[in-house]
Amino acid sequence: MAITTLRGQPFDRQVLDSMLRRRMFYTPSFEIYGGTAGLYDYGPPGCALQANVIDLWRKHFVLEEDMLEVDCTALTPAEILKTSGHVDKFADWMCKDPKNGDIIRADHFVEEILETRLKGDKTARGVKVVEKEEDPKKKKKKSKGTVEAVKLDDAVVQEYEEILAKIDNYNGEELGELIKKYDLKNPATSVQPEPPVAFNLMFQTAIGPSSNAPGFLRPETAQGQFLNFAKLLEFNQQQMPFASASIGKSFRNEISPRSGLLRVREFLMAEIEHYVDPQGGKKHSRFHEVKDVELVLLNRHTQLSGKTNVEKIAIGKAVADGTVDNETLGYFLARIHLFLKKIGVDQSKIRFRQHMANEMAHYAADCWDAELQTSYGWIECVGCADRSAYDLTVHAKKTGAPLMVRERLDTPISIEQWEIDLDKKKFGPFFKKDGKAIEAAIEALPQEKRDALAQDLKSDGKITVDVEGVGSGKVEVSKDLIVIERRTRVENTREFTPNVIEPSFGIGRILYCLYEHNYWTRGSDGGDEARGVLSFPPPVAPTKVLLVPLSSNEAFKPLVKYMSLKLRSVGVSSRVDDSSASIGKRYSRNDELGTPLGITIDFQSVKDKTYTLRDRDSTKQVRADEDTILAAIKSLIDGTKFWADIEKELPAFEGQEIDAEIPVR
Amino acid sequence: MAITTLRGQPFDRQVLDSMLRRRMFYTPSFEIYGGTAGLYDYGPPGCALQANVIDLWRKHFVLEEDMLEVDCTALTPAEILKTSGHVDKFADWMCKDPKNGDIIRADHFVEEILETRLKGDKTARGVKVVEKEEDPKKKKKKSKGTVEAVKLDDAVVQEYEEILAKIDNYNGEELGELIKKYDLKNPATSVQPEPPVAFNLMFQTAIGPSSNAPGFLRPETAQGQFLNFAKLLEFNQQQMPFASASIGKSFRNEISPRSGLLRVREFLMAEIEHYVDPQGGKKHSRFHEVKDVELVLLNRHTQLSGKTNVEKIAIGKAVADGTVDNETLGYFLARIHLFLKKIGVDQSKIRFRQHMANEMAHYAADCWDAELQTSYGWIECVGCADRSAYDLTVHAKKTGAPLMVRERLDTPISIEQWEIDLDKKKFGPFFKKDGKAIEAAIEALPQEKRDALAQDLKSDGKITVDVEGVGSGKVEVSKDLIVIERRTRVENTREFTPNVIEPSFGIGRILYCLYEHNYWTRGSDGGDEARGVLSFPPPVAPTKVLLVPLSSNEAFKPLVKYMSLKLRSVGVSSRVDDSSASIGKRYSRNDELGTPLGITIDFQSVKDKTYTLRDRDSTKQVRADEDTILAAIKSLIDGTKFWADIEKELPAFEGQEIDAEIPVR
Structure with missing residues (x-):
């Protein structure tokens, strides 16, 4: 499209x-x-x-x-971004071209070369190559190298197409294998790039004078x-x-x-x-x-x-x-x-x-x-x-900080579950240095396991627990050291980790889209194709009002200054253009800057304090006294009114935009 | 003080x-x-x-x-900061303690040790040590180590004082010499730190995937x-x-x-x-x-x-x-x-x-x-x-970009000066590969030099020019290749490099000062010493208005919501505190947050739509209808009125701030 x-x-x-x-x-x-x-x-x-x-x-x-x-x-110690997963995973795969040193993004490279070959195949088969609509997920690239009309085996075509369909799912090693298997060469040098290596996309630096405090932006x-x-x-x-x-x-x-x-x-x-x-x-x-x-x-x-x-x-x-x-x-x-x-x-x-x-x-x-x-x-x-x-979970786990919510329950709930009591006085001395590890392993036992162990304890008078790093990894605990019981507990609060x-x-991408979406040229009105317009809505427009004196005549200066201060006092940003360019040229420049409104100060203004107000998009003008013009401007910027409303309310001003310099007495 | x-x-x-x-x-x-x-x-x-x-x-x-x-x-390629001087000069001198690895700022270290010794000397001499008013240029440091009462020779005292007076003027080598000469030891380890090395204060990183594009923040x-x-x-x-x-x-x-x-x-x-x-x-x-x-x-x-x-x-x-x-x-x-x-x-x-x-x-x-x-x-x-x-000069010199202003002169000026013409047709072939260097050297000749050379040319039929890297460094140019003449030229424009x-x-430092400058506690009014107040002027206060319903009674909810929307619609930031804490506690919290105004919504409000408005600094309250209260708030935030004006205009509300929970039916 x-x-x-x-x-x-x-x-x-x-x-x-x-x-x-x-x-x-x-x-x-x-x-x-x-x-x-x-x-x-x-x-x-x-x-x-x-x-x-x-x-x-x-x-x-x-x-x-x-x-x-x-x-x-913005400066962030490495440890935090390690926990969040960015140090390990926030990376793209890149290859180096051994001949010219080019750095190439591996997935883009495989994709481009295979697509070029498929195009060559179609050309060889006499199929017209139509650029398909852009895949939303991929940035458009100029395909590297020229398309050579080489016919491929049907099986190869199918292989290539399958690879392209899942190009986002390959890791570096797999991308490297594809490059080798299909002998993918950099068109700029005609050699295969080196195997892909992970390139972390974060900017690294060191925080403080010693080099042992790495950080990232x-x-x-x-x-x-x-x-x-x-x-x-x-x-x-x-x-x-x-x-x-x-x-x-x-x-x-x-x-x-x-x-x-x-x-x-x-x-x-x-x-x-x-x-x-x-x-x-x-x-x-x-x-x-x-x-x-x-x-x-x-x-x-x-x-x-x-x-x-x-x-x-x-x-x-x-x-x-x-x-x-x-x-x-x-x-x-x-x-x-x-x-x-x-x-x-x-x-x-x-x-x-x-x-x-x-x-x-x-x-x-x-x-x-x-x-x-x-x-x-x-x-x-x-x-x-x-x-x-x-x-919240990974940071809480790493630091021990309680990143959770405790909520008071309106209706307390009773919870029935298996609880374990250890006889601490005997337990520690019995297991000595392994005591802590065994205790931790027992406390981590899930409910269903506790159920089974309670049966064991009853029948055998002891239980066997898996404790990594202690002896054979299996530890026996006898019934004089441990009690496992089903109990009912009343909870008045509930703890949970919120979801996000x-x-x-x-913001930068949005701004760029605003440029493209609001751009047009006067050619569409039968005017000058070279004159661009940016039709930003008044609330976001960089400057709201352009103040233009008709000419450099001294008589206009006090009014320009007065209106400029007046607009500032009501919080409306304005710019004065008192350059010697024609009115038309000055408006034109501000159409390109996206300024939605213009006030012309002319000889009539000097006489009766009325001003013309110009709309950027239609170039239509109205004329009224100061207060009326200011009220109109405010309502347009607030978004409470549109230009169509203003045109209905105020008398049109029919003076044309004048490109030629007005002779001044 | x-x-x-x-x-x-x-x-x-x-x-x-x-x-x-x-x-x-x-x-x-x-x-x-x-x-x-x-x-x-x-x-x-x-x-x-x-x-x-x-x-x-x-x-x-x-x-x-x-x-x-x-x-x-913020990311800046190294070349720019090299030109600006930051790569070479934006550094402090630091020493490493060989024993514990401490990193120490060298100038601060010398300063602190010598000051400690001077204090010890004074103590030994029985002079009471008075902390002098802080030197405006130096940050206060906790002096390292304890003061030992050791008397110094008068000459040594004088030496130390002279060093301290010009402590900012030493480079790293000199600071290192001072550390050796006076055997300055880190009190933490009792050893001399290693010689100072320059530590650039900029955060370094690499821009892009190759390591040959260093950059700084x-x-x-x-x-x-x-x-x-x-x-x-x-x-x-x-x-x-x-x-x-x-x-x-x-x-x-x-x-x-x-x-x-x-x-x-x-x-x-x-x-x-x-x-x-x-x-x-x-x-x-x-x-x-x-x-x-x-x-x-x-x-x-x-x-x-x-x-x-x-x-x-x-x-x-x-x-x-x-x-x-x-x-x-x-x-x-x-x-x-x-x-x-x-x-x-x-x-x-x-x-x-x-x-x-x-x-x-x-x-x-x-x-x-x-x-x-x-x-x-x-x-x-x-x-x-x-x-x-x-x-502007260093960047223009480095890049060749014209970072200057060309100004049209109202009155053209005539400039009389020595100008040089070379006979290009003969000059190049005569000097061959050295031609360009010699030409550049000639064009760089200043006016006073040209004057003298013009005389030489007249008298000797040739001139001798210094050209680095060509032959002996002296080059003779004969009169058939060069003309040096005094001419008058009319300039219509003037070029200059602006000053900055x-x-x-x-901003962060200013904010901290605002905290210190606007802080006090209710103890000064005979109130609770533990209750802090931040008396920010209304225009900068984080939140302008606190909305407090008297209690959690349902009757207040619609009014709270109404006033909250009303304030937002006139561009005033507000916060609701409908927690179960007492009115007094809620106001207290917001005094610490620097919120200048508070509106209490009580049973009277429900009846007649009047509200009380409270002033953070005096804790005084007035009562009036909605529009009057909103107008008062606007004028206080705009800075057009002060609380004293509002107190004169509106009836005082004598209800006390209540610390206890109000019983609610």
């Missing part, structure tokens, strides 16, 4: 990109030093857009639900939030459910970042960790508020059957029929959708894709990505995972 | 610190893993305070002066701004002066961070780079707006004479009499002062200290630090330096 602009024009990424750089939405970092792949700076409009999106995010999520925002460090903000769980629960006065939230930079050392702003090494994330009781089906008290929100879903079963058909369905129904695992997850999917809509994501370019079983971390219960459509394909911009109790629902936003 | 609380009570740092941690303003990062020195997380109130201070900073500086905000990466945000200078000037439509600004994390790998939140390894900075034409005395067009702002200054001359006397002086006068180098620097000092005042810095605990000549970077023209007084001494929180043209005035804010 061809990508089009907001106004249905064919989309040209190079043109948009050059405009974004010209207007300094972004710029490659360290460009005067030649730049560094995967690192970008935001210039003033990019920076303001980001600040506005973050501000709305904070209002939409943090303030709306009284989330507990925290700011944790965090690859996500989540771990800092988990480690503070107990304190946050205390801060929340022990009330469940609750959520923490964090906005901050994360870092991933991509092997060879491409795709511009979509795959970068340093990026802003906004993450929420919502803690919920795993009992009771993970209901959400505000689910009814969103149950009718319709989402475009691409579920797991559809993908399994090799299709990408989506369905538009109310989240209430999707949870009811089990497509989405639970209410809390569904609640956040709907809230994510509403947020993306609010900031200006094109509603026809958004879908929620469920993770396949083999894509999810082994502990995750369910996971959906909000994907936005761009010229690079469907891009994951928000992940929303049910991480179950995994993170984690909406995780890649 | 003893530090006191905002209400003049003796200040106890341990008590404040424990309160800040209990209320989760901050917490040591990774505490359940044992923590990591110099890394701290902010909990919800610390995070909100930080966001509010940043928001005010952006309004006070960025929006007020249309600064160009940028967001650059930025130690300041400034470099990213300098590298974007040319693009920012273009964005600003070539208009000077202008400023860029950036808010972001920076990183410094301190050798052994102490002093809690004041010396950390990862911290938020807000930096401004204001570019100004070096010609014309660095005037500032808005200087008249601040010229009467009075600052407390500690100038260089006073410090040179070993004193710390300050003077309170209007910035207009300080610039006029040359104490502060120029108007632009003075303008920012005043603006910094106004900002610190606005966010709640105690006016009696702020001074501006001028850097001594040996403290400043060699390129700096003048530098002042805004220092805030705390229990740790006077702490540098904002630096304001005139960095001259240093940064850099106000640089350590």
